[in-house]
Amino acid sequence: MRSANRPMPIRRALARTALTVTRWRTVGEVPDRGILVGAPHTSNWDWVAMLVLLWSAGVRPRVLVKKELYRGPLGWLFDATGGIPVDRKHPGRLVDQLAAEALADESFLIVLAAEGTRSKGELWKSGFYRLAQQTGLPVALGFIDGPSRTIGFGPTLQVTGDVRADMDLVRAFYADKQGIHPEKRTPPRLREEDRRP
Secondary structure, eight states, X not given: OOOTTOOOHHHHHHHXXXXXXXXXXXXXXXXXXXXXXXXXXXXXXXXXXXXXXXXXXXXXXXXXXXXXXXGSTTHHHHHHTTEEEEOTTOHHHHHHHHXXXXXXXXXXXXXXXXXXXXXXXXXXXXXXXXXHHHHOOOXXXXXXXXXXXXXXXXXXXXXXXXXXXXXXXXXXXHTTOOBSSGGGOOOSOOXXXXXXX
């Protein structure tokens, strides 16, 4: 697996220039290992913005992309930017595959859109949480907020297995983050929160 920290001076310079020109403000520290949750996911531009932010810090992440997008003319672009095709019909297999790669790679860094869709939904996908449980990797909370033109990272969490308590922390962080299209935002909530231990 490719290292997330391979030197990439040209991408880094271009990314910093893009952030300056577009007048987006960045906050927080970009982690160099872990599971990066990007939310709210309300636009195709979220993927671009998160890559630019990470590249500006010299970090090359892996990014999950639905496999249907690989069939079109942009497949090569997703490969070049660290894309991993996702078969939504078999999410459990993907979590197991990523867990094995994470345990074998000290610089494992992956970006997940926990909402799973750009449209408003009822629940987040729990893959990020299950991957964190299987690997012990921290979960970094990344965000994009259109109204304030701010993008960045908040706290990094170590999941405890108490899903509701962990998600209460996630909800508190994302409470004022709106995304590009606030009306499409899915509030942070996992189906597993309703299950009894």
